Amino acid sequence: MKYTAETVEKADREMENRRNRSEQELFVRRSEVFRKYPDAKALDDRIASASREFIRIMTIRDRDERQRQLDALQRDNLAQQQLLREFLTACGYEEDYLEPRYVCPLCRDTGTRNGRTCACYTELLRQIAYRELCEASPLDLCSFEDFDLGYYPDDDGQGGMSSRAIMKSIYDYCRMYAEDFSRESPNLLMYGGTGLGKTHLSLSVAGEIIGRGFGVIYDSCPNMVKKLTDEQFGRGCEGTEESLLGCDLLIIDDLGAEFSTQVTVPALYNIINTRLLRRMPTIISTNLDMKGIQNTYTERIASRIIGEYTLLKFAGRDIRQIRK
Numbered sequence: 001m002k003y004t005a006e007t008v009e010k011a012d013r014e015m016e017n018r019r020n021r022s023e024q025e026l027f028v029r030r031s032e033v034f035r036k037y038p039d040a041k042a043l044d045d046r047i048a049s050a051s052r053e054f055i056r057i058m059t060i061r062d063r064d065e066r067q068r069q070l071d072a073l074q075r076d077n078l079a080q081q082q083l084l085r086e087f088l089t090a091c092g093y094e095e096d097y098l099e100p101r102y103v104c105p106l107c108r109d110t111g112t113r114n115g116r117t118c119a120c121y122t123e124l125l126r127q128i129a130y131r132e133l134c135e136a137s138p139l140d141l142c143s144f145e146d147f148d149l150g151y152y153p154d155d156d157g158q159g160g161m162s163s164r165a166i167m168k169s170i171y172d173y174c175r176m177y178a179e180d181f182s183r184e185s186p187n188l189l190m191y192g193g194t195g196l197g198k199t200h201l202s203l204s205v206a207g208e209i210i211g212r213g214f215g216v217i218y219d220s221c222p223n224m225v226k227k228l229t230d231e232q233f234g235r236g237c238e239g240t241e242e243s244l245l246g247c248d249l250l251i252i253d254d255l256g257a258e259f260s261t262q263v264t265v266p267a268l269y270n271i272i273n274t275r276l277l278r279r280m281p282t283i284i285s286t287n288l289d290m291k292g293i294q295n296t297y298t299e300r301i302a303s304r305i306i307g308e309y310t311l312l313k314f315a316g317r318d319i320r321q322i323r324k
């Protein structure tokens with residue numbers, strides 16, 4: 001699973017905030033208790049002095065004597081800690097009131113445990129990636145539950161399937177796709193006019209898949225192409241191409257809306273083609289129809305997209321217009 005450098009940076013910052021917060025809160029609790037109970041302060045000082053005592057003992061040359069004093073120190077220290085806990089309980093506090101409280105006691109909010117990434121950190125990355133995704137989307141509702149088939153007419157079938165029936169089958173397909181998603185899942189091309197719910201459905205797929213622990217990158221095509229070319233010319237943050245090629249699922253929203261040049265087209269082709277070669281799934285949504293794709297892109301890109309993607313043709317009328 002791969003996350004963007006930005007996501008990782010945010011996660012690291014959050015871990016640091018958690019550690020700082022627990023330190024500050026501990027400071028406040030200690031000040032409070034020590035002000036009210038000087039005896040607790042004396043106990044705490046004695047416990048803290050053990051580290052100085054430890055250093056002194058370690059300089060003792062005689063091995064047996066050193067060990068004897070170390071054992072005594074440990075016994076004494078444990079007894080003092082026990083006394084402090086009892087003291088706190090007697091004063092009506094919880095016994096661990098003067099110990100740091102971590103969001104994740106397993107890794108003490110460091111994010112690593114025995115040299116490995118702690119589960120809390122993985123979970124945090126997932127949450128941040130999901131939040132970023134929803135912030136970047138034009139919709140704040142992006143789940144399958146919020147997708148309303150009622151906006152699609154059910155009387156425009158003219159002997160064939162109505163828009164609602166078509167969209168119901170696309171909706172069902174996307175739900176299944178998200179539920180069964182693996183790195184072997186097919187590529188999808190969602191196409192059709194504006195306001196037919198392509199972004200909503202692709203975000204719903206993304207949300208579901210991120211929730212299952214896959215690394216998903218979602219970006220609009222203009223944004224993505226800009227980042228890629230910025231990177232190419234050394235203007236942007238590094239790692240864009242690498243994350244676009246490495247994520248479990250890449251969702252390119254609004255293909256065709258980008259400003260296409262001799263630089264952007266090959267950059268885009270490289271992403272689409274490399275993912276095909278590596279057999280890593282990509283979802284593309286576009287307002288272009290097949291003819292539009294052929295006219296906008298080179299033969300190579302158009303045939304790759306049309307030939308290697310499962311085509312989902314959206315139907316209906318512009319939902320944004322209907323809502324107005």
Ligand SMILES: [Zn+2]
Nearest residue numbers: 104107118120
């Ligand atoms: Zn942890």
